[in-house]
Amino acid sequence: MxxxxxxxxxxxxxxxxxxxxxxxxxxxxxxxxxxxxxxxxxxxxxxxxxxxxxxxxxxxxxxxxxxxxxxxxxxxxxxxxxxxxxxxxxxxxxxxxxxxxxxxxxxxxxxxxxxxxxxxxxxxxxxxxxxxxxxxxxxxxxxxxxxxxxxxxxxxxxxxxxxxxxxxxxxxxxxxxxxxxxxxxxxxxxxxxxxxxxxxxHPGAAHAHGGGAVLLHSPGFVLLLAVMAVMSVGFGILDVSMAGLAEHLLGSADRLGVLFAPIASGSAVGGLLYGSRDWRSPDRRRLLVTLTAFGVLLFSVVAGAGDDVPFAVLVVVLFLTGLTISPNLIAAQGLVDLLAPAHRLGEAQAWLSTAITAGAAVGNAVAGVLLDAAGARTALTVAASAVLAGAVVCAAAQRTWAAQRPVAATVPPGRVH
Incomplete structure (x- = not known):
């Protein structure tokens, strides 16, 4: 298609x-x-x-x-x-x-x-x-x-x-x-x-299959939340660092959009390209690949943010980095569908949103301190390190995710919504 x-x-x-x-x-x-x-x-x-x-x-x-x-x-x-x-x-x-x-x-x-x-x-x-x-x-x-x-x-x-x-x-x-x-x-x-x-x-969803414990007591699900929270710390630092980088390179933080547009556009394009493919590998492996690529490309953003690098090169690097962002979210959402009960998918996806929001909020706060103390390039370096730390957790979780029986499969098909 x-x-x-x-x-x-x-x-x-x-x-x-x-x-x-x-x-x-x-x-x-x-x-x-x-x-x-x-x-x-x-x-x-x-x-x-x-x-x-x-x-x-x-x-x-x-x-x-x-x-x-x-x-x-x-x-x-x-x-x-x-x-x-x-x-x-x-x-x-x-x-x-x-x-x-x-x-x-x-x-x-x-x-x-x-x-x-x-x-x-x-x-x-x-x-x-x-x-x-x-x-x-x-x-x-x-x-x-x-x-x-x-x-x-x-x-x-x-x-x-x-x-x-x-x-x-x-x-x-x-x-x-x-x-x-x-x-x-x-x-x-x-x-x-x-x-x-x-x-x-599902009126009985709060009490069926272990009630509220079924999600946060699932090792695979908790590991997924940890991966996305750690990754989002890096993304939160990146988000705020763009303002500091705009002030350094373009003379004003108000020109943040000039830097943010290529990375956000790249993410939109990356998501569409990712979704247009029929993948044979499982979501857990694709998440590891896209997370690692995101972290490595963020380090290239640090290199591209140097004063001696043409601005056009930085824009291209930001776009390429953005290509890896949406695929991370898509793969993570696919893993939620695998790891969570079918009658609790709304809550499970909401927990994923919470992990991402909380991680980004921490990253925002850390970025402010880093920008004041060491500047935008140092902040971006920490952002890249946080994303790669998320990839390390993702690699460690592979065996757990592969071994865990899909919880959704325990619910009759008629209850999937």
Whole structure:
């Protein structure tokens, strides 16, 4: 099928409607944190407060996602996504108003940010489950997963661009107001689509097959979370280091997009190319290959960031590095499907999101210290080392993953959703 397989998927309205709606609803993943930073900086003139607010929003996401994922498995997607999106949207509106109203104490803002993040709906795990319903054939479904991963990368490029355009209108709260509309509106359209309503809830999921212990007591699943968390520390350092590198090479951190666009574009292309292939090797081996390639190429970014290297060379290296990013996520999601019970896939994918979010948050914090102490190239070196450390853990986990019986296979086929 090749790349034409993606167009075949999107020509089916049962597939296209929830996918497009989920992309719209997930734009706030990129716009909310950046919008919070800019609004708090403008209204309160305090970078430290802006960092705390954004950090606690990420903490809320990491904590809330598995809880909502478990609820989604038990109650069904619409009954969880609609109220959680509505509540998160209301909290974002309250946070926007509290930020621009000087009489509100600064301590209120981090609390509202934490709650807004904790109530944010688990849209990526939800869409992962929906792919399993709206696409019956396994090969086409893998292309759907790749398309979704590429869309997430596009979100992290398009989100900041949308934010920049909104800021041109001169009304500081506007980005967060638009973010709220996208979150609530996109989630409502997604939840009302026929494909989403076909997903099957499992009311006894919290108590069946070991209850909450079945996931975190599974050695293979915990190892996968560890691999992705360690890798994401490197990715979080990379994310912030791009700002320091832009300031060093281009004279301003505001030109971050010039460096971020090639790596994000490369990731989107890499995901589509990866999903267009029919692989014979298992996900666990492909994850090891792509993780190792990601770490090695990050070291080449360090070399390409030298003052004596043409800027065009760095752009090419960033693009090549990006090619390896989405395949890591796709392979990891495939391993989740193998290692987790079929009636707990929503929660399992949410735990994966939590591991990635938490790792990236740690990386963000470490990057700030490294940038102040030693500069962007040192920070990038640590990022590459963290990714390779994740590859080492991945190599050590190969035997466990190969030996572990697929838990999903123990659940009757009719319960897969």
């Amino acid at each position: 090749g790349m034409s397989g993606y167009f075949a998927l999107l020509r089916d309205p049962v597939v296209a409607r929830p996918f497009v709606a989920s992309v719209v609803a997930r734009l706030p993943i990129a716009t909310a944190p950046l919008g919070l930073v800019l609004l708090v900086r403008t209204a309160r003139d305090n970078y430290t407060l802006a960092g705390i607010v954004t950090g606690l929003f990420a903490v809320g996401l990491a904590v809330g996602s598995p809880l909502w994922g478990r609820a989604m498995d038990r109650l069904g997607q619409p009954r969880v996504l609609v109220p959680s999106a509505t509540l998160s949207g209301l909290l974002l509106l309250l946070l926007t108003g509290a930020t621009v109203w000087p009489a509100v104490p600064a301590v209120v803002l981090p609390v509202l940010a934490l709650l807004a993040g904790a109530t944010f709906p688990p849209l990526s795990p939800a869409m992962r489950s929906t792919w399993r319903v709206v696409v019956a054939e396994e090969r086409s479904r893998r292309r759907g997963y790749a398309l979704d991963a590429a869309a997430v990368e596009t979100i992290f490029v398009g989100g900041p661009l949308l934010l920049s355009l909104l800021l041109l209108l001169g009304f500081a709260p506007l980005p967060l107001l638009v973010t709220t509309v996208l979150l609530v509106g996109g989630t409502l359209v997604y939840s009302r689509s026929p494909g989403v309503r076909r997903t099957v809830p």
